[in-house]
Amino acid sequence: MILRPAYRAHEHLLAPARETAQVWRLIMGLIIASGVYLICNQTMFRTLYTWQGKNAPAFSETLIAGTTPFAMYVLLLSFGFMTLGVAVALKVVHKRGFPEILGNAALFRKQLWAVLAILVLINLAIWVLPPWDMGAPLVSNMSLGGWLILLPVSLLAVFVQVSAEEVLFRGYIQQQLAARFRSPLVWMAVPALLFGVGHYVPEEAGSNATAIALWAVVFGLLMADLTARAGTLAPAIAVHFMNNVTAILITALPDNLSGLALYISPFSLSDAEAVRAWLPVDFGFMIVSWLAARLAIRR
Known part of the structure; x- marks a missing residue:
């Protein structure tokens, strides 16, 4: 392969x-990984509903919306089953060890901290510089003290979630396709399109659903590029991590996954005009994060 x-x-x-x-191995591996993920998730959720007893219906609504810290921890940490599913598929179908999918351990750690450092600086600059709101004042969601107490566990939960998605899309699927097909049109585009499909939620995003899915496709392509340049999953995980920390722990939407956020935005995902106005900003920041990560791994 050239x-x-x-x-x-x-x-x-x-x-x-x-x-x-072989493609048939990838398909079989995805079936196995999906099965492990679904079985483990169903077992966990049924156990939680049984534990809740009469409160199960109310708990289910809270869990789906992610409006409490506990609900968010359950949702985010459940992505660990996705990582488990990939590990099982690698072992059973490909006779591979899980660490291989991450890349060289020493290089992984070096790139992870390098990219995180530069992205933290960029995010701090954005928070310090005007404008200081999103067209309207941000709404406090929890006290700063309570948020800081939860922060270490919250950061771990977000890391579990984003690393699972990167392991599946930029790790397992991308690597197996790239080992079989030379063209980036295959090994970059296919995982990115699947990632975009997973982010297509018309029942929540309404008329903005297509634009949000397109954002996810572009994000997937940029993370595929980072992974191919770096030789590890670390830069993609770092960029994804900072993106989700901002969207889940700093400023979340009020109607979805807000249980761990310090603030909530002045508009919801269903507010078509407001969300559409902010999508170009999100696209721009995504490009900046990608370029900054590329700079960080060149050092």
């Missing part, structure tokens, strides 16, 4: 995947 010079590092991730790069 790789673009910028993507030479991708070979470190692809070499272990080549012996079992």
